[in-house]
Amino acid sequence: MPALLSRPTLRTAAPRRPLLYRLGHGAAAHPWRTLGAWVVLALVVVGLAATFGGTPQDDYDVPGARSQVGIDQLRAHLPGAGNTAARVVVHDRSGGRPSDASLAQLSTRLQAMPHVVQVFPAERSADGDTAVVNVSYDAPVTDPDLMGNLDPIEAAVAPLRATGVQVELGGELPESAAAPMEGRGEIIGIVAALVILVFAFGSVVSAGLPIGTALVGLGVGSAGITLLAAATDVSTAAPMVATMVGLGVGIDYALLLVTRHAEYLAQGFSVTESAGRAAATAGRSVVFAASTVLVSLMGLRLAGLPVYSSFGFSTGIAVLSVMAASLTLVPVLCRFAGRRLLPRAVRRAGRRAGRRSVAGDVVAKSLRMPLTARWAVKVAKRPLLWAVSAAIVMLTLAVPALDMRTWPQDPSSQSTELTTRRAYDLVSAEFGAGSNGPLTVVVDRARLDESAVAGLARDLGARPDIVAVTPAVTSPDSAITVFDAIPAFGPTDERTAGLVRAVRAQLPAGAELTGGTAFFADIAEMLAGRLWIVIAFVVAVSVLLLAMVFRSVVIPVKAAVMNLLSIGAAYGVLTAVFQWGWATDLLGLDHPLAVSSWVPILMFAILFGLSMDYEVFLLSRIREDWARTGDSHGSVVRGLSATGRVISSAAAIMVAVFLGFASEVDVVVKQLGVGMAVAILLDATVVRMVLVPATMSLLGDWNWWVPRWLDRVLPHVRAEVEDDDVELWDEELRDDELRDHETETVGSH
Template structure:
């Protein structure tokens, strides 16, 4: 592979205009194809493994509109007067005239009379393209009521899917922060701008690829956001690694094409295997049991492959255009940089007393992870959103006027072939007699007489920690042929399902990653240790997320007004993405350490020199990733906030505590045992190497027009 990658990098740099033209033509073709035949992201909320889905299907089969989506219009008079009946009648007429509406319920007036709740039932699921993300018909219908001076807020599934659109500020913040970090780290505007340009180019093709994916399968409307978040971060990281290695070869006096070829053959090989670990982790999302996670995995994989391809081809071409301008001015003037790199001094310091450093770092990570034991998950709910959203204001109005449980009633569906009407009424009476049920609606029979349906209103809101137990208790008290469904029951099922599947995803991703690393580094200790450390950093991120969101220690800083449960969607998605990203840094660092180890046989010195060679690029890459993720934490949607905060914390801990303390400390403790592998396993495992030495590359002559530049000072093992 090394010679193939060398030819790819050297050829791209030797013929930059051809490479750029080929890339632009490919990008134009992919984008054009996506415009012509691409699909539109559309969620699939059917979860066959959720018990509530049984009741939903029963409703869909026998009640027109039931089991599909709905909306709520909450009309409130701030002066405390009752809304005019004529205003409400006119509103109902406009609501009935909207597309796909099959029923508008009579206004349900609050006890004090100043609020009316109007339900709207549709004949299609919320994922229908006519409804998904489209609030315009509802806004037009309620506009005259607002003009009349009444407060109108929108709730229910349709508004919830449209009320908190992505603003796109996360990408802007991430790109600007990345540029500043790279300028400060490398002292060259060209070196700073090149990785960002490459990442954005690859991400553009990846986004078009996601659109093409949407033409072949249901792709969640949130999948492009996740793909962008990850693609932007890893794209900059991959390009940055290649540019850094290219600059090293330039400083050693190689010609620009030769430096580009060597950079792609060495660092590019690390990029290939690092991206492979990300793809392995993303494929684990399919085991989560929900279709939405499969679309997350495929969409993000497309973005990762696109930015990887851009890094391997565009970086050498753009490096040819940049020439020696990639070097800081002081290096171009042939002034050597004296002194020992900070990362080398730090690695030597940790290596001198590895045990105390390892213990201290482990205690810190475990301490941060402890709050994760208290994690409570629940799917996204309007009560967790910002008060600037109409869905949150509608939720609060309903809770204040009708009771907290009115936002999440339990729908009881009875098959009349299995349960008599008398039995249904006895079930209603039993539920009404419970302390945790405050109201039960009259029974409704389906037009074909097959079903008996009624709602039970809990005494507390859907996100209350007692809700899951309530759903389980009610189900346990019901006979066969009777199901509990509705949004609250459905969310409870999803929370339980994802909590159980998390361990399956973890086992799959960890096992495959360990095997892949064992193949790459010919070691048993290295991959197991890497997996444990990655699990530790992710657990610590979970713990911080619990403290910030569930315990409420940082909600105000994020624009939230109260503590809330961790979204059920977040832990699995975070794990799959973060494990792959952490393995990126592991491959980048260990490939350089192993390269030095194979050349010198010095177990301790290779750690110091490897960390010295990669410390700056890994730290800069991690800082960029943290900035990108924190940029997404500024979005309105609370799930995006959780993903942004959780992944930023994990990357920060991984790049500091893990890479700068635990890795050098444990490798110093283990010495030669780091590279131990049983002979039988060494024979069985395919031979794969993440990085190669210059001896593996074709011999090339230094270009005559390239000035001799000072080589970076060799880092002594005992550096202080």
């Protein structure tokens, strides 16, 4: 054994009946009080949300982005510029020419819409069968009156559509409402979770209990997010992300508690005692696992964009709510379910002859060398071969990530069933692909005169990657002059980022490049750089937390490396599926596309926390066994045997939930769903079933090595209950039973 190994020894005085034990035992002993408290809490939170809650609202401004300077100049000096816009594309399918009178009437109706500043004259295509009418507004798209509200513009174009002419809507405002969430993800995830749990545990009660608990916690968490929206800006996508993560971890946490509760029931303990012990053992893992998720989510603040902060806070509220529901409602529901949580064979055996003896024997027999234990033994026999093979698989899957190109999604990545995609395609076909992503040049007239502006426009127009330059427009106060440069390719083309950098290098002092395309290029560059900051923070804090809990240097470092492997492999699969186009048809997409710039950071923060969940669940049982037996190899087999079913079931539920969200129309949601499903699948199979047992078998007692000086410095936090605690609880339980018996005896006399 290593000289500096820190292995816990039996203590003479351990804390009896810890807080989590008392919480679980008390909730099960007084179920109606606990339910009443939850009803009151839910009514208060929902009432506050209904009275004072806000509405999720995006903030698309990015302080620090170079293009933001030009946007602020436009808003300050040119009415309608720098705010949201809409584009109405009118096309005659027969090849005819839309009449000037119909376009004039359309412009009149558009001008009458709320918040409209200007309706520009219609621009016709070269063959005349297509016309584009641009509309500018007096507020950003995030304005509550505008965001997602297509009713006014739909009413304005309805008379023209009634004549048989094709009318499609594009631009920032229609895009805000083009692909609404349809709620399929939640439904698919819940149904799949129910089916998986019924097959895994053979009991409808056991299957429904975790799902019900998660839904209650998620409901309260949703009200909490509404209250958060009253205090700060919350992205409209944040509740969706919070639901995705909250539903998954909520079921996981409840499932872990129910599984441990059923184990204690099978050993013959009463329902209330089982609930207390489950809360004190599995509950510790739940609390610590939730803490790692929260730490990862807080790393989103380092991404530098306000939208990520709202993702972190909203998802954190959901995680805290489902954790609280799991710790308090699971004991209550277990009390109501009684011994129906156990398989029928165990219940029959318990009724035939003494619950502790026969029921425990039946369970022990059913759990004797399950598949996960046999697998762990097989891996432990040749750990080096299995570890190298698994690492090769993960690294191979991660290779495509080296080619990953990130770019914010635009209508070109959407389904052809959406009007915004059809408008995009019409503009590309009739006016050129670059017309969907012009580069806007804003010139400060105090620094550049008329001749300098004309020379700049001429020089840009001479570039081979610029096909046209629009006439310059000077603001009413003569402070700025604005013109657009039309690229030779679309905004999602891989050459766009280089074009933005080249044009910026060509601009003289006093000129700024802005517009949607330049803004997207800035976001892609900023987020690519910030990703490494987020990774460093999340990994460092998570390693520290694991070191505190497991009193080891090797375990947390190894866990971080394995989590990075699973996330890297997920990035690789994401690149191959979307960017290389290997499975776009299966996902309802008609062409390959770049990975959304929003996805890598969000995926990392969420997945690292979720992966740590499974790490805590598994290692808690392994260390608990090792602390009792000192058998480093056997503890891996027994720990994997004890947690294999619950981790596999939890991972399968997570995968189902995330794939459910991949069925939504929005491409960013698709990519998040696919990426996180792949990562969880790999984490629960290749990592937990191969890499963890293989590396732990190779390292033996070195898994738990920690320098003595570090062991003294690190605070003591435990995610498992050790053998001496359980012995003391058994003593207390026997004392309680003896007192109850004496009381009954005295009463009978």
